[in-house]
Amino acid sequence: MKKQAIQNNNTYKCWLMVSVLLGMLCLSACADITVGRGNRTDSQSLQPVTVEEVSVRVPGMEGEKRFLYLSDLHLIVESDQVAESEAETVHGRVGWSSYDGISAADSWKQWVDYLNKEDTEGVLLGADMVDFASEANVSCLKAGLDELEHPFMYVRADHDTAPFYLDGVTNEDSKGYQDTITPNDEVMLWEYEEFLIVGWNNSTENLSPAALERMKEIFAMDKPIILLTHVPIKSLVDGSLATQSKEAWQERELTWGSGCYHYPDAVTWEFLEMIYAEDSPVVEILCGHLHFTWDGWVTQTVHEHVFSPAFERCMGIITVSGE
Numbered sequence: 001m002k003k004q005a006i007q008n009n010n011t012y013k014c015w016l017m018v019s020v021l022l023g024m025l026c027l028s029a030c031a032d033i034t035v036g037r038g039n040r041t042d043s044q045s046l047q048p049v050t051v052e053e054v055s056v057r058v059p060g061m062e063g064e065k066r067f068l069y070l071s072d073l074h075l076i077v078e079s080d081q082v083a084e085s086e087a088e089t090v091h092g093r094v095g096w097s098s099y100d101g102i103s104a105a106d107s108w109k110q111w112v113d114y115l116n117k118e119d120t121e122g123v124l125l126g127a128d129m130v131d132f133a134s135e136a137n138v139s140c141l142k143a144g145l146d147e148l149e150h151p152f153m154y155v156r157a158d159h160d161t162a163p164f165y166l167d168g169v170t171n172e173d174s175k176g177y178q179d180t181i182t183p184n185d186e187v188m189l190w191e192y193e194e195f196l197i198v199g200w201n202n203s204t205e206n207l208s209p210a211a212l213e214r215m216k217e218i219f220a221m222d223k224p225i226i227l228l229t230h231v232p233i234k235s236l237v238d239g240s241l242a243t244q245s246k247e248a249w250q251e252r253e254l255t256w257g258s259g260c261y262h263y264p265d266a267v268t269w270e271f272l273e274m275i276y277a278e279d280s281p282v283v284e285i286l287c288g289h290l291h292f293t294w295d296g297w298v299t300q301t302v303h304e305h306v307f308s309p310a311f312e313r314c315m316g317i318i319t320v321s322g323e
């Protein structure tokens, strides 16, 4: 019995040591996991996965100006404004616009922290920042923009202003939520000494006659124009944009132009002709909408960059200089 007891005691000591060792291993593994989780949700830690850089040359310009670009974040905060029949769809879309297990709404707070650390003249927001215009979604976006320490130009598109998936919310309600952020002017303008940044607001819709007149005044200012629009402009010289759009979007060419899903009325056609003109002041078009990247020429002189979506952690950096 005594021998058995000693054996049991030795066995006990052996298990104790194994347990302690296992415990230490477990602790270090748990610590790694904690650090990993900490890094992922720490508001300081968001890094864009892709940075798409665009250089715009303005002959004669001294120094350089740097802008940041985000679009297509499609953030969603589930709320009781969502129609019961759409709740499952909306929940699925939260997953679709999440990245690495973090919803677009949660990543937005981290994006703002990240953007605030960047040196920039301003942030260009190329629309579809929210997935639909509920009070909760727009409030979440606004809370981030209230914390943003840079000027921003926010052009909207249908997802920013329409009450998709909602119950009892009108178009006017949705547009009212958006107006709490900034006035929803049809044409936006940042004027610099050497160039202009011009925003075509709500470019999922045709341009209004009043907006066309405003565009004509701006084009007559005789400065190079960087055009911010959600929907890209069809290329007249490179068919690859149309091909890629049709591949990604069930045979639809989701750009403005002839034969496109966004088919212009007479007013918008006139605006497109101003962009396509040989002496067009437009030097660069910055846009999103397609959820893939494309970089190329719309005409011989007008360049266009389509940015990947922010819900995939893509950010743009636009550098404007004389070089």
Ligand SMILES: [Fe+2]
Pocket (backbone or CB within 6 Å): 072, 074, 128, 289, 290, 291
């Ligand atoms: Fe989008």
